[in-house]
Amino acid sequence: MPIVALRDVSKTYPARGRNEKEVRAIQSVDLDIEAGEIYGIIGYSGAGKSTLVRLVNALERATSGSIQVNGTEITTLPERELRKLRLGIGMIFQQFNLFNSKTVWKNIEYPLEVAGVPVAERNARISDLLHFVGLADKAGNYPDQLSGGQKQRVGIARALATSPSILLADEATSALDPETTLEVLALLKRVNEEFGTTIIVITHEMDVIKTIAHKVAVMEQGRVIETGTVFDVFSDPQTPASKRFVSTVVRAVPEADELAVLRAKHPGRIVTLSFADGNVSQAAVFLEFGRKGVGFELIYGGINDVQGRTFGHLTLALTGEDSTIDAALEIVRNSVVVTEVK
Numbered sequence: 001m002p003i004v005a006l007r008d009v010s011k012t013y014p015a016r017g018r019n020e021k022e023v024r025a026i027q028s029v030d031l032d033i034e035a036g037e038i039y040g041i042i043g044y045s046g047a048g049k050s051t052l053v054r055l056v057n058a059l060e061r062a063t064s065g066s067i068q069v070n071g072t073e074i075t076t077l078p079e080r081e082l083r084k085l086r087l088g089i090g091m092i093f094q095q096f097n098l099f100n101s102k103t104v105w106k107n108i109e110y111p112l113e114v115a116g117v118p119v120a121e122r123n124a125r126i127s128d129l130l131h132f133v134g135l136a137d138k139a140g141n142y143p144d145q146l147s148g149g150q151k152q153r154v155g156i157a158r159a160l161a162t163s164p165s166i167l168l169a170d171e172a173t174s175a176l177d178p179e180t181t182l183e184v185l186a187l188l189k190r191v192n193e194e195f196g197t198t199i200i201v202i203t204h205e206m207d208v209i210k211t212i213a214h215k216v217a218v219m220e221q222g223r224v225i226e227t228g229t230v231f232d233v234f235s236d237p238q239t240p241a242s243k244r245f246v247s248t249v250v251r252a253v254p255e256a257d258e259l260a261v262l263r264a265k266h267p268g269r270i271v272t273l274s275f276a277d278g279n280v281s282q283a284a285v286f287l288e289f290g291r292k293g294v295g296f297e298l299i300y301g302g303i304n305d306v307q308g309r310t311f312g313h314l315t316l317a318l319t320g321e322d323s324t325i326d327a328a329l330e331i332v333r334n335s336v337v338v339t340e341v342k
């Protein structure tokens with residue numbers, strides 16, 4: 001059973017003023033997130049990502065549809081029960097949302113205090129968490145004395161204090177530089193692996209999805225337009241929006257304008273070879289061209305590694321007799337997908 005299941009969920013915000021329209025922030029969304037997954041939700045600004053996570057921890061009420069968290073239907077729960085539910089869901093934010101007037105220790109202690117955890121147990125837990133996030137020496141510091149990456153580590157420790165089964169990360173690395181982003185993502189991966197925490201990662205950056213997510217949902221204008229494993233969506237995106245996101249991290253097939261430039265520069269026939277899942281050796285393909293005496297030049301593309309599995313698209317300019325090229329392509333077609341660009 002999924003740990004989070006949305007069925008036909010919609011959320012409409014009422015019009016803010018007389019001349020404004022209501023906002024249909026989420027429209028008929030179905031989504032299943034399994035326990036133990038790192039699930040990425042990607043979309044441009046305004047796609048509805050934040051609203052979606054706020055529905056999952058019931059900070060917003062759905063306008064219609066069903067939302068089950070840990071097997072409980074939360075759309076009909078009274079506020080008192082929702083408070084209990086939220087203890088089982090941790091959250092981290094882009095701007096960290098730490099208490100600046102409290103030390104690192106006190107920040108992490110806060111949710112434990114609210115949950116009524118006895119002092120001795122609290123102290124042990126905070127100490128463990130500080131070690132886990134690598135900030136044991138910063139317990140007495142204030143947030144202002146920390147770097148962005150360290151602040152987010154405190155945010156993660158605080159979110160984990162009550163041992164939630166779900167961690168929501170809303171643009172948690174968007175304020176960090178690339179190196180610090182990788183460190184924080186590595187920490188989230190450890191949280192997932194060591195505690196089995198289900199992590200829902202909201203982002204507009206495909207790199208974040210590529211680095212840690214197992215599965216991804218692509219959102220556009222309040223709808224989930226594509227879901228799948230990260231490998232499947234990266235290697236074969238189905239919708240224009242997914243293709244645009246994927247193209248930010250994967251050099252794939254040249255667009256029409258790029259093709260015109262390539263054509264002007266390179267004589268010969270232009271073909272794109274698509275490799276999937278590392279089951280084909282590029283060397284074998286090139287050897288075949290060599291054997292047949294077909295000239296080839298690599299003019300676009302690359303091979304990508306997504307979480308240890310490879311795929312890619314290589315665009316080549318081929319020169320030689322048409323019949324020789326056709327014969328070589330016939331053999332190559334047995335192992336890779338060949339698309340001739342007309």
Ligand SMILES: Nc1ncnc2c1ncn2[C@@H]1O[C@H](COP(=O)(O)OP(=O)(O)OP(=O)(O)O)[C@@H](O)[C@H]1O
Nearest residue numbers: 013014023025043044045046047048049050051052
């Ligand atoms: N409290 C609110 N009242 C009215 N409209 C809202 C409210 N919160 C969000 N919206 C609107 O709902 C839509 C979805 O917003 P949401 O913040 O969920 O998108 P997002 O994908 O998270 O974008 P961003 O990354 O910019 O936050 C937007 O059009 C936004 O203006």
